[in-house]
Amino acid sequence: MAELINNETLSLVLVAVFLILLYKRSSSTSNSTKNSPPSPPKLPIIGNLHQLGARGTPPHRALQALSRVHGPLMLLHFGSVPVLIVSSAEAAREIMKTHDLAFASRPKSTAFEKLLYNYKVVAIALYGDYWRQVKSKCVLNLLSAKKVQSFRGVREEETRSMINKIKETSRRGGVVNVRKMLMTLTNDVVSRAALGRKYYDNGEFKELSTEFTELAGSLHVGDLIPWLGWLSRLGGLDAKLVSLAKRYDEFLDTVLQEHIDKTSDISNRNDQGLDDQNEDNKDFVDVLLEIQRENLLNFPLDRVSIKGVGVVLDMFLAGTDTTSTLLEWAMAEILKHPRVMSKLQKEVRGVIKGEEEILTEDDLVDMHYLKGVIKEALRLHPPFTLLLPKMSTQDVKINGYDIKTNTQVLVNTWQIGRDPESFNDKPEEFEPERFLEDNSGLSYKGTDFQFIPFGAGRRICPGIQFATTVNEIALANLLHKFDWTLVGGVRNEDLDMTESSGLTIGYCKKSS
Ligand code: HEM
Numbered sequence: 373m374a375e376l377i378n379n380e381t382l383s384l385v386l387v388a389v390f391l392i393l394l395y396k397r398s399s400s401t402s403n404s405t406k407n408s409p410p411s412p413p414k415l416p417i418i419g420n421l422h423q424l425g426a427r428g429t430p431p432h433r434a435l436q437a438l439s440r441v442h443g444p445l446m447l448l449h450f451g452s453v454p455v456l457i458v459s460s461a462e463a464a465r466e467i468m469k470t471h472d473l474a475f476a477s478r479p480k481s482t483a484f485e486k487l488l489y490n491y492k493v494v495a496i497a498l499y500g501d502y503w504r505q506v507k508s509k510c511v512l513n514l515l516s517a518k519k520v521q522s523f524r525g526v527r528e529e530e531t532r533s534m535i536n537k538i539k540e541t542s543r544r545g546g547v548v549n550v551r552k553m554l555m556t557l558t559n560d561v562v563s564r565a566a567l568g569r570k571y572y573d574n575g576e577f578k579e580l581s582t583e584f585t586e587l588a589g590s591l592h593v594g595d596l597i598p599w600l601g602w603l604s605r606l607g608g609l610d611a612k613l614v615s616l617a618k619r620y621d622e623f624l625d626t627v628l629q630e631h632i633d634k635t636s637d638i639s640n641r642n643d644q645g646l647d648d649q650n651e652d653n654k655d656f657v658d659v660l661l662e663i664q665r666e667n668l669l670n671f672p673l674d675r676v677s678i679k680g681v682g683v684v685l686d687m688f689l690a691g692t693d694t695t696s697t698l699l700e701w702a703m704a705e706i707l708k709h710p711r712v713m714s715k716l717q718k719e720v721r722g723v724i725k726g727e728e729e730i731l732t733e734d735d736l737v738d739m740h741y742l743k744g745v746i747k748e749a750l751r752l753h754p755p756f757t758l759l760l761p762k763m764s765t766q767d768v769k770i771n772g773y774d775i776k777t778n779t780q781v782l783v784n785t786w787q788i789g790r791d792p793e794s795f796n797d798k799p800e801e802f803e804p805e806r807f808l809e810d811n812s813g814l815s816y817k818g819t820d821f822q823f824i825p826f827g828a829g830r831r832i833c834p835g836i837q838f839a840t841t842v843n844e845i846a847l848a849n850l851l852h853k854f855d856w857t858l859v860g861g862v863r864n865e866d867l868d869m870t871e872s873s874g875l876t877i878g879y880c881k882k883s884s
Pocket residue numbers: 494495496497507510515685686690691692694695698754755756759760761825826827828830831832833834835836838839
């Protein structure tokens with residue numbers, strides 16, 4: 373018995389000594405740079421991960437609480453990875469303007485590496501020649517004002533189709549699930565622009581996208597604590613990533629092959645003088661195949677890059693969830709604020725249309741309140757609350773603090789958009805008027821650091837115009853055609869606006 377106690381005691385002592393040593397080691401690492409930004413105390417091995425959303429608090433809210441204690445530039449550790457948290461407009465300007473080049477890269481992630489063609493996708497590509505060239509092609513050829521304009525017919529058709537489906541549900545006395553309806557709209561618009569036709573209704577595609585979103589967001593322990601990487605292999609995450617990447621790639625190969633066949637068919641017909649493919653009918657994959665044929669980059673644009681840039685990126689990462697999430701938030705705020713609903717309806721219903729007609733993009737040009745509603749929704753509910761993570765590629769000094777190479781950076785744009793210093797007229801309130809009055813000069817261009825829902829600097833979102841056009845036409849028509857109410861006896865003022873709550877919103881048909 374005495375021997376047993378001795379052994380147990382000895383084990384406990386050894387574990388305690390091990391933890392103390394780890395703690396000392398990790399504390400000393402954090403102090404190894406004299407002028408590091410302030411840091412909350414961290415735990416051995418996991419660093420500050422435990423402070424990132426205990427009891428269901430989303431990370432941007434947990435980080436806001438920490439920044440109130442430690443300031444607008446604070447250094448956390450996710451496992452062993454140093455992460456700089458940026459929580460004010462001034463600090464964001466330092467990162468994305470003054471030192472933009474030093475922070476223009478992205479951190480590596482095992483899930484993205486395996487699922488997104490080894491960083492070939494623009495949004496996660498490491499800073500360098502590949503990213504520079506492909507992004508500039510995206511900006512000039514896929515998402516330019518002219519190209520976005522060429523998809524006007526697609527936007528109007530898909531909006532009409534959404535409105536007709538709602539009318540149909542209305543006739544049957546049903547309830548509309550706003551989230552599903554907006555997801556379908558944005559998927560169909562982006563799918564037609566990127567791939568030339570709708571794929572979302574195809575069961576396989578839907579299944580792949582759901583699995584993709586789940587796995588892309590999964591935590592690969594080895595990214596944060598390298599010596600525990602084997603846990604993801606043991607838990608089967610690595611195998612799931614590889615299998616999904618393979619199935620996804622097969623699907624995209626079929627899409628690509630369809631385009632290659634279509635192109636050779638068209639060039640055969642051209643040779644016979646039969647027809648030509650109209651510039652405006654070209655989807656993203658067509659344009660990328662053209663760039664490949666004409667060798668317009670300093671390196672060969674291979675099949676993998678076309679699949680990555682033209683398809684995966686625009687479809688899932690950047691274009692669909694962001695746009696539908698924003699529209700869903702806008703609808704929720706409109707429902708919560710009947711004053712805003714009737715003011716917006718007054719504006720959009722100023723344009724008289726027949727029962728079967730929808731508002732077109734020409735009708736929206738002077739709808740300033742509509743634009744204010746969308747900006748206000750983006751201020752309070754930016755779909756990427758922490759932007760996309762950045763990575764420093766050199767040592768930098770910011771506000772007297774030393775930031776080391778390979779530090780990740782998260783910019784809390786959600787918190788910055790609610791700063792009373794910038795939006796002193798009740799920053800937590802949904803007041804679209806602020807964008808017509810005091811804050812009327814704020815644009816999406818990333819030059820006003822108090823309002824950066826699309827990011828700023830070299831990594832700014834190139835899809836701003838694409839997203840804005842979809843947001844405007846969808847919202848204008850939803851409010852033009854229908855009066856909306858909540859189902860289940862929920863009162864407007866009681867609508868729960870905490871993130872990640874589901875929204876099933878009922879409506880009643882416009883009484884005209
Ligand atoms: C409301 C809708 C959208 C929002 C709020 C949004 C927001 C953002 C944000 C915050 C970033 C990261 C910026 C940074 O790191 O500083 C980003 C990147 C990006 N977005 Fe968007 N986005 C939207 C829609 C779209 C659409 C429709 C497309 C294309 C069809 C698109 C394409 C991209 C691309 C390619 C990047 C990566 C840029 C890079 O890493 O260089 N986005 N977006």
